Amino acid sequence: MSVLRVGFIVCAVVMCGASVLSTAACDRLPGRPAVEAVAAEGTxxxxxxxxxxxxxxxxAQGKEGSAVPLMDSEYWRAATDAQVVRAVLEGQGVLMPAFGPAAGGPFTPSQANALASGMRALWGGGLKPSTAISGTVQAGSADRGKSVFETACASCHGSAGSGGSAGSVTDPMYLRLISDQGLWTAVVAGRAALGSPAWNMPMPNRPSGLASAEVADVVAYLSSLRPRSASELKP
Amino acid sequence: MNQTSPSRLIGAAVDWVEARTGAIAFIAPLLTHHVPRNAKWWYVFGSATLMFFTIQIVTGVCLATLYAPSAAEAWESLRYIDEQVPFGWMLRALHGWSSNAMVVMMAIHMLQVFLHASYKFPRELNWVTGVFLLFTVLALAFTGQVMRWDQDAYWGLGIGASIADRIPVFGNQVRGLLLGGPIIGGETLSRFFALHVFVLPGAAIGLVGLHLALIMKNGISEMPKPGETVEPATYRERYEKRMEKDGVPFYPDAAQRDMVFCGACLVLLVVLAAVYGPFGPGGQPDPTLIDTNPRPDYPFLWIFGAVSLLPPASETAVMLVAPLVGVLVLVAVPFLSNAGERAPSRRPGMVLIASLAVMAIAALTWEGKTSPWSPVMDGWSALPTPGHFIDGRTPLQVQGANVFQFAQCRNCHSLDGLGGERGPALDAIATRMTPDQLMRQIQQGDGNMPAFGRNLDSAQMTALVSFLTTLRPDFEAPAMIPGAQLPLPVRSMPGEVTTPVAAGTR
Incomplete structure (x- = not known):
């Protein structure tokens, strides 16, 4: 009889434990797998x-990341959503890959749209693209650009390709890797965290920055220095 | 019969059944058979293994009522069990953790039997059935991993199938038998389901019965004492005399310790299941998803580690021969020596073998668990170059950092501890390699590193090398050609004094 009694007691204890567990804690135990929430497009x-x-x-943002920081508001003042969508879907310049369906990428046009407006909402600082200057590259004069470069840019980037404190932007290798649009965005948006001013910010010799036509001229000048083929490069 | 208390009623019912079946007369000797008095806590591991096996059967039957064994629905049905079924996730967690616990407990049990030489006369076949049980349980663990039907299962099967394929002459047929066709498909899961749910548990139950029957027949071995040798001619007689004089009944004396230990194991199991939850399912079993880092379950991690470290030329020979040798050696253990000393202190060679085996398996498991054999597939698009590697660089060098991401270097090389670990971290690469060495390494590759010479044009290569030459801690000198006192023409950091060769030539 004592064998049975012990058995009953053990059973009772186990049952009590199980029921306490089930009623009180099961849904809140740490091992419960989280229901994987897939965020809705556009949120x-x-x-x-x-x-x-x-x-x-x-x-990325600040000093982090090698290309235009999209988590800072600078870029969002310099670019339109349409331009961002095109860059996402079709790629841009030499190094930005296309993420659109034509290139076998993961994003549909509607997702690229949602991504562009979503990023602007998160990091654009509530500002619309600047109306003072276009977001996309505009035609300019390389001759005028050369003199703008010598007065406005050379104090940091060095004259005649010599580099300078901020490093050369006339290096043919550099120019081969950056498109005109890339140059345009770099001049217009700048990169404050690394000490590069935006186009209309004070620069040495230019307390009021550049005029929008001067930006076009400088970009045309730099573009004219770009070697057209690899054979023009002498590494 | 004037009193009809519940206990009397139960007693009468038990008597009624006993009169017709003799069940108690059968079980009672099993419970009261004498076991050595000194068989203390060393002897609880076998019972704990049996307890985990029982839990596997109970939770397994419950899971079989919920699981859909079809390739199209298996993965979803696991998500359903985890998320919708009350206690479903707990059921899966218990089944998974109990499976691992059973393997561990079995290994400890086996180790104890080996160290105490309990396999010697007359218990040779106890050991042999135990070895077969070990492989049955490992087979259950492997087929159980396949039941998850996720990426781990898919690639695990792929590896299993490609090992089968290496068998000379019959490789294709064996693989077809394993997978139910030339490739992993719907029939594969059905096949493994039948193995996991019918064939292997049936075999395991039969072997457990045999194992227990042999234990009853041969008795529990005494604790080994130095100098007390096993002599097959006289062993049984001496053992029986000792048990009569000095033994204690299994129930309650030894069984108490078993119960306490099993109870503690059970509590630990529930805690593990409650805290760490079920295993997987991982990603969808889709061979086109390469962004995956499949690993086998714990019992097989050491094999995964060992196989990955094999020199390629030896793979086929080792993969096919080593398991056979392993099985043969394990089965042969009691036949190589079934008499003489049992005490570990008199069998130092055996202790050494056991220690080496434990250390090797532990080290290989660690290797299998932690080794970064898969690249971080989204490193290039998810891990930005740290700011201190961008700050103060020239525009060309910043473009080089872009090329670094574009060429997916980050998938295998880390910066600031983030990124792949297949290749070395590059935080200080410029202190170890000159620009020429970097250029050669990137263009031609080396060892595990692919050659990028055809994928990068001269501008990209120049920018990339220029960026890499800036990857060194402040105040540490860049790498130099041995014997040369001047650094190579490095693309300098802005503001740095440069060698005449470097300035203005590019």
């Missing part, structure tokens, strides 16, 4: 997820 959460896995490797 801030979705934008952040997509950005963190597909864009952030180059376009």
């Amino acid at each position: 801030a959460e979705w934008t952040t997820q997509v950005f963190n896995t597909s864009c952030r490797g180059c376009h």
Whole structure:
């Protein structure tokens, strides 16, 4: 009889334990797998997820990241959404890959649209693109650009390709890797965290920055220095 | 019969059944058979293994009522069990953790038997059935991993199939038998389901019965004492005499310790399941998803580690021969020596073998668990170059950092501890390699590194090397050609004094 009694007691204890567990804690135990929430397209959460896995490797913030920082507001004043969508879908210049369906990339046009407006909402600082200057590259005169460069840019970037404190932007290798649009964005947006002023910010010799026509001229000048083929390069 | 208390009623019912079946008469000797008095806590591991096996059967039957064993629905049905079924995730967690616990407990049990030489006369076949049980349980663990039908399962099967494919002459047929066709498909899962749910558990139950019957027949071995040798001619007689004189009944004396230990194991199991939850399912089993880092479950990590470290030329020979040798050696253990000393202190060679085996398996498991054999596939698009590697660089060098991302260097090389670990970290690469060495390494590759010469044009290569030459801590000199006192024409950092060769030539 004592064997049975012990058995009953053990059973009772186990049952009590199990029922306490089931009623009180089961849903809140740490081992319960989280229901994987897929963020809806266009929400801030979705934008952040997509950005963190597909864009952030180059376009981060502050000093971080090798390309235009998209998590800072500077860029969003210099570019329109349409321009961003085109860059996402078709790529841009030499190094920005296309992420659109034509290139086998992961984003549909509607997702690229949602991504562009989502990024602007997150990091654009509530500002619209500047009306004082175009976001896309404009035609200018290389001759006029040369003199603008010598007065406005050379104090940091060195005259006649000699470099200078901020490093050369006339290096043919550099110019081969950056498109005219890339140059345009670099001049217009600048990169404050690294000490590069935006186009209309004070520069040495230019307390009021550049005029929008001067930006076009400088870009035309730099573009004219770009070697047209690899054979023009002498590494 | 004037009193009809519940206990009397139960007693009457038990008597009624006993009169017709003799169940108690059968079980009672099993419970009261004498076991050595000194068989203390060393002897609880086998019982704990059996307890985990029982839990596997109970939770496994419950899971079989919920799981959809079809390739199209298996993965979804696991998500359904985890997210919708009350206690479903707990059921899966218990089944998974209990499976690992059973393998561990079995290994400890086996180790104890080996160290105490309990396999010697007359218990040779106890050991042999135990070895077969070990492989049955490992087979259950492998087929159980396939039940998850996720990326780990898919690639695990792929590796299993390609090992089968290496068998000379019959390789294709064996693979077809394993997968139910030339490739992993719907029939593969059905096949492994049948193995996991019918064939292997049936085999395991039969072997457990045999193992227990042999234990009853041969008795529990005494604790080994130096000098007390096993002599097959006289062993049984001496053992029986000792048990009569000095033994204690299994129930309750030894069984108490078993119960306490099993109870503690059970509590630990529930805690593990509650805190760490179920295993997987990982990503969808889709061979086109290469952004995956599949690993086998714990019992096989050491094999994964060992196989990855094999020199390629030896793979086929080792993969096909080593398992056979392993099985043969394990089965042969009691036949190589079934008499003489049992005490570990008199068998130092055996202790050494056991220690080496434990250390090797532990080290290989660690290797299999932690080795970064897969690149970080989204490193290039998710991990930005740290700011201190961008600040103060020339525009060309910043473009070089772009090329670094564009060419997906980051997938295998880390900066600031983030990124792949297949290749070395590059935080200070400029202190180790000159620009020429960097250029050669990138263009031609080396060892595991692919050659990028055809993928990067001269501008990209120049920018990339220029960026890499800036990757060195402040105040540490750049790498130089041995014997030469001047650094190579490095693309200087802005504001730095440069060698005449470097300035203005590019």
